[in-house]
Amino acid sequence: MFNTALFIVRLIYRQVDSIGVVFVLARLDNPIIHGYFHRLVGENGIKVLERMPEGEVTDEEVSRATGVLLNVVRRTLFILYEKRLASYRRVRDTDSGWLTYLWKLDLSPLPGLIEEERERLAANLEERMRFEEENIFYTCKNGCSRYVFESAAEMGFVCPDCGEPLTYQDNEDVLKAVQKRIEKLRPRV
Template sequence: MSGFTVATASQPFNDWGCLGSEQELFTKDTITMALPMKKAREIIRNLIGDEAVRIMDFLGSKKNMSEFSIAEHCKLDMQTIRHLLYRMNGLNIASYIRKKDREKGWYISYWTFNLSKVGELLSKMQREQLAKLRERLEREEDGQGNFFICPKGCVRVDFDQAVELTYHCPECGSLLTQQDNVKTIENIRDRIKELQKGIKVAS
C-alpha cells in the first residue's frame, strides 16, 4: 500500500467519522472567557497533564513564587518543574521574572499563574478548531457518498483509496462498506454553529 494514508484505530469510528476515543475539549460549558478553576484544570490537564494541574493549584492567585518553592510543594524534581513551567509559559498561561540570588550568585525564576489567559487560550483554540471543522465539512460534502469504512472500525477511506485497497481493510481484511456520511455532515454543521455561538458570546 502506498501513495496515501488511512486512518486507523483500535476503537470504532463515531458518527463524525472520527475515532471514538478522541476527547472533546470544546463543550458548551467551556465557551467563556472567565473560566472557573475547575474548567481551567480540565483544559490544562488535557494540554499538558496532571503535573501541570498540581502547579496551577499551588500557584493559584499567588504572585512571583520561586521555582524551588513550586518544586518542593508539588514534589517534583527541578528539571520536570522547569519543563512544565516553560510549557505553561509557551501557552501564555504562566509568566515569570528572573532575579539573581545575591548569596549563591545564580538566577532564580519566580512564577505567576494567569487564569485569565486560559480563557484567551481556549478562545484561540476554538477558532482554530472552527477553521478545521469548516475544512472537514467541505471535504465531507465534496465526498458525500464516497467514503468507505471497515465494519470493525479499523479504517475509513475515500473512494480512490478503497479502489486501491480492492475494498478490503488493510488491518483485518474485512470487506469495506460504503458509509452514508449524511449524519456526519449534520453533526459537523451543528458543531460549527455551537462554536460560532460560543465565540460570539466570548468576544
C-alpha cells in the first residue's frame, strides 16, 4: 500500500543557517495538502490517494483496493497524471491485443504545485485588494447586494431587489481581512 502519510517532500523552501532546503512530512492530514488535493480530486479522490496500492497497479486494482467506483478512480488518476503526480505504463496483452494501463503515484512534484497554487491565490487576493481600494461601495440594510458607486448611482441609490435605499459601506474590515490572507500567503522576510 502506498503510504502518502509518510511520503517526504520539500514543502517549504526556506534557508536555514545556509543548510539549504527544509524538509517536512507531506501528510494528507496536513490542511494545506488535504485542501490542495480536495480541490483537485475531491473526497473520493483523496480516498484513492490514501489507499492506493504501492507500485504499478491497474485502475481496476485501485478500485478494488480503495472501494471507490472505477470511473472515479480513472478520473482521479487522469487528473493526477495531468499534474504529473501519477504516471502510467501501457502493456499490450499478447493474446487479446488489449492495452492495460499500469498506474503509479509520484508525489515529488507536489511542492512546486502547492507553491504555484499559493502564488495564484496571492495574486487573486492582491487583485481583490486593488478593487476594494479603488472603489466605493453601497449596500442596502437587508444585505441583498453590494454595488460600486457608479452602479449605485445609476440605480438612484435604491436596491433593485428590495427597494430599500442604498447606503455607504465602509470596506475597511474587508481590506484588513484580504491583507491578512495575503500576508499569510506571502510572509515578509
